[in-house]
Amino acid sequence: MSPRVxxxxxxxxxxxxxxxxLRDLLEADGYLSTTRPEEADLxxxxxxxxxxxxxxxxxxxxxxxxxFKEAHPGTLIAVGGCVASQxxxxxxxxxxxxxxxxxxxxxxxxxxxxxxxxxxxRPAVDVSFPGLEKFALAPPPPSGPSAYVxxxxxxxxxxxxxxxxxTRGAAASRTLSAVLTEVRRLVAAGVREVTLLGQNVxxxxxxxxxxxxxxxxxxxxxxxxxGRVRFTTSHPADLTDGVIxxxxxxxxxxPHLHLPVQSGSDRILGLMKRGYTAAEYRARVEALRRARPxxxxxxxxxxxxxxxxxxxxxESLALVETVGFDHAFSFAYSPRPGTxxxxxxxxxxxxxxxxxxxxxxRLEAAARRAREALVGREETVLLERPARRGRGExxxxxxxxxxxxxxxxxxxxxxxxRVRITAALTNTLRGRYLAPVAESPAAIALPT
Ligand code: SF4
Numbered sequence: 001m002s003p004r005v006x007x008x009x010x011x012x013x014x015x016x017x018x019x020x021x022l023r024d025l026l027e028a029d030g031y032l033s034t035t036r037p038e039e040a041d042l043x044x045x046x047x048x049x050x051x052x053x054x055x056x057x058x059x060x061x062x063x064x065x066x067x068f069k070e071a072h073p074g075t076l077i078a079v080g081g082c083v084a085s086q087x088x089x090x091x092x093x094x095x096x097x098x099x100x101x102x103x104x105x106x107x108x109x110x111x112x113x114x115x116x117x118x119x120x121x122r123p124a125v126d127v128s129f130p131g132l133e134k135f136a137l138a139p140p141p142p143s144g145p146s147a148y149v150x151x152x153x154x155x156x157x158x159x160x161x162x163x164x165x166x167t168r169g170a171a172a173s174r175t176l177s178a179v180l181t182e183v184r185r186l187v188a189a190g191v192r193e194v195t196l197l198g199q200n201v202x203x204x205x206x207x208x209x210x211x212x213x214x215x216x217x218x219x220x221x222x223x224x225x226x227g228r229v230r231f232t233t234s235h236p237a238d239l240t241d242g243v244i245x246x247x248x249x250x251x252x253x254x255p256h257l258h259l260p261v262q263s264g265s266d267r268i269l270g271l272m273k274r275g276y277t278a279a280e281y282r283a284r285v286e287a288l289r290r291a292r293p294x295x296x297x298x299x300x301x302x303x304x305x306x307x308x309x310x311x312x313x314x315e316s317l318a319l320v321e322t323v324g325f326d327h328a329f330s331f332a333y334s335p336r337p338g339t340x341x342x343x344x345x346x347x348x349x350x351x352x353x354x355x356x357x358x359x360x361x362r363l364e365a366a367a368r369r370a371r372e373a374l375v376g377r378e379e380t381v382l383l384e385r386p387a388r389r390g391r392g393e394x395x396x397x398x399x400x401x402x403x404x405x406x407x408x409x410x411x412x413x414x415x416x417x418r419v420r421i422t423a424a425l426t427n428t429l430r431g432r433y434l435a436p437v438a439e440s441p442a443a444i445a446l447p448t
Contacts, residue, residue, distance in 0.1 A: 005031040006040035008061070011048020013232070014104075014197050015081060017148045019046045020140035022080070022107055029111045038068050040075065042114070047081035049163045049336060058083045062095045069097055076100070076114060080107055082167035085127045086338065092123050103127035104168050105153065108134040129154075129169035139182055145192040145414045146384050146397075151179050151216065152198035157235065159262075160273045160340040161302065161333065164199050171199070176206040176216055180223065187225045190414065193254075193382050194220075196231035202238035214242030221250045227416055227437075228382060228399065230254045236261065236284050237275035244284075248291035255292050255399040258327070259284070260300035264319030265312035268305050272341075278319055285323055296370065296400030298327035303359055304352025305333045306344030313355050320362045326370040326400060328363040332356045371402060371424035379404070380437055381419040383412050398429075406431040 005026045009019035022044060023033050034040050043065050047058050062077070069075045078100035084091060085103035092098060100113045106126045113124040132153065139149070154169040155162075183194055196216075198204060204213040211219075213231075220229050229252050234243075236259055247253055259281075263269050266277045276284075288295055301316060320328075332352040335342035346352075379398040387393035387405045394408045396417070405428060406419060416437035423430040 002030055002032045003041035004034040004039060005042040005044060006034050006037040007044045007046065008037070009046040010054075010057070010081070011050055013148060013195070014150060014153075014199070015046055015048055017140075017150055017197060018081070018104060018107055018134075021134065021137055022046065022110065024140045025108065025110060025137060037065065038071075040068070041072075042076045042078065043068065044078045044080065044110075047079060047083035049082035049086055049167055053334070054083050055087065055337075059094055062098065066095075066097050076117065078102065078110060078114065080104070080110070082163065085167040086163065088127045089125050092125070096123075099123055101125040101127060103129070105129050105131070105134060108137050131172050132174055135174055135178065139185070142186055142189050142191045144384050145190060145382055147186050147191045147194055148197050149179060149182055149186070149194050150174070150197045151201060151231075152204045155199040156203065157200060157275070158273065158340075160271065161305065161336065163336040163339055166338055168199065171203045173198075173204045173206065176209060176211050176219060179216060180219060183220060183223055183226065187223060192226070192414070192416065193228040193230065194226065196229065198231075199233060200235045200238060201231045202234050202240065202243065212240065212242065214240055214246050217243065217246045217250060217253060221246075221252045226252060228252060228254050230256060230401070232258045234259050235275075236281050239284055241287075244287050244291045247288060247295065253292075254401070255294060256296045256298070256326075256401045257288060258298035258300075259288075261319065261323075262300060262302050263305065263308070263312065264315035264317070265308070266315075268308055268312050271307055272302075272305060278315060281319075282322065294400075296326040296402070297323065298401065299323075299325050299329075301328065301330040301359060301363075302333050303330060303356045304347040304349075306341060306346055308333075308347055308355075313359075316359060317362055320359070320366055324366050324370070325363060326367060326402070328367065330356060330359055330363060368424070370400075371429060374398070374400075374402065374421045374429060375424050377421050378434065379419050379421055379431070380416055381406075381431065382416050383408055383414065386413070395428075402429050403427070404429040404431040406433055408433045412436065 009015050076099040080102040084101050091101050099117045116124040152173040154171050155164045156171045158165050261281050264278050381396040383394045383396040387395040393405050395405050418434040419431040421429050421431050
């Protein structure tokens with residue numbers, strides 16, 4: 001009988017995508033995937049270091065897995081992702097029952113590391129940064145009409161609160177031709193929308209050919225059959241005029257951008273080493289809205305960053321009102337060991353939590369207004385999957401990244417449709433199916 005593998009992943013879309021690669025790689029190595037960790041012969045944890053108390057969460061889950069291993073001797077445990085990269089060999093000191101430690105850039109080596117573990121009879125560790133080696137693996141097959149394509153890995157910005165440059169290494173970009181080849185294959189397999197992934201996609205470069213991220217977007221616009229392109233995450237200081245122009249000129253670009261601001265205070269942005277002011281951020285947003293009227297904006301905020309005063313926080317609240325975000329993620333600051341901000345004097349936890357609650361109230365009100373403004377409008381929706389609550393309905397996303405549930409005719413799933421938005425609910429929209437949309441980007445009308 002084939003050995004079984006259970007893969008658990010934490011954190012961002014890049015980690016989800018890496019987890020799909022891991023499953024594929026291990027299935028090609030003879031494993032069968034299981035959803036039941038207690039019956040697995042190999043347990044793989046793909047960790048994330050971005051959230052609070054990341055290492056504690058990892059060690060607590062490993063404690064559960066240790067019991068599975070004790071019940072079934074011979075079970076192997078592999079830990080990858082950003083916490084593994086950060087901890088390296090130290091992870092084994094706290095969890096000596098772990099068999100393999102690998103990093104985000106060495107995931108393609110997991111079968112070799114498992115073989116080394118079996119051969120040598122001791123744990124195998126490789127958290128090096130070999131660049132883009134993992135992209136030599138065939139990408140995971142698409143599971144619907146929308147797919148992720150990683151275009152770069154790592155980050156060279158070193159924002160003072162962020163662990164990514166230390167766990168994923170410096171920014172390294174795939175070539176334009178590698179990205180185009182992967183996208184063409186996905187389209188041939190039925191994909192209609194791709195989301196380009198990277199920690200800072202605006203820093204994408206094909207140095208050999210002298211292409212920047214705007215060039216990549218223009219090249220993707222030429223791929224026949226590709227109906228929509230999204231990308232995440234953008235950095236306000238690296239978002240070029242060329243990318244903004246692409247929003248004006250390329251109907252294939254979804255009218256949506258996630259542009260993390262983190263704070264509305266110039267003093268805090270300076271401490272964070274973000275490389276822009278609040279006024280510069282607003283100017284980028286205005287330029288985007290001139291290029292693509294109606295573009296939906298998402299953002300991230302950190303509240304209670306060390307040194308944040310009530311005045312600084314008030315500037316974050318003011319920014320929410322003046323910009324008006326459609327979507328937002330917001331967190332109370334918590335230190336990541338090894339980052340420059342980690343040693344700074346913290347804002348008292350109760351103060352940070354109270355500020356977070358106030359900010360989230362404003363963000364939720366702004367998001368509600370954005371959803372309500374869509375009621376009565378006609379939107380182009382990619383019908384991506386059956387709706388979670390059944391009733392034979394389907395769920396899809398508007399160009400502005402709003403989820404819509406609706407009844408659709410047989411065979412509509414997987415394609416674009418014109419949909420009338422009929423109601424705004426707590427987190428989603430309801431819609432009425434109007435007509436299919438020809439799957440050519442030129443057919444997706446730009447807002448006027
Ligand atoms: S740009 Fe993003 S990924 Fe890079 S260091 Fe800053 S927060 Fe981290």
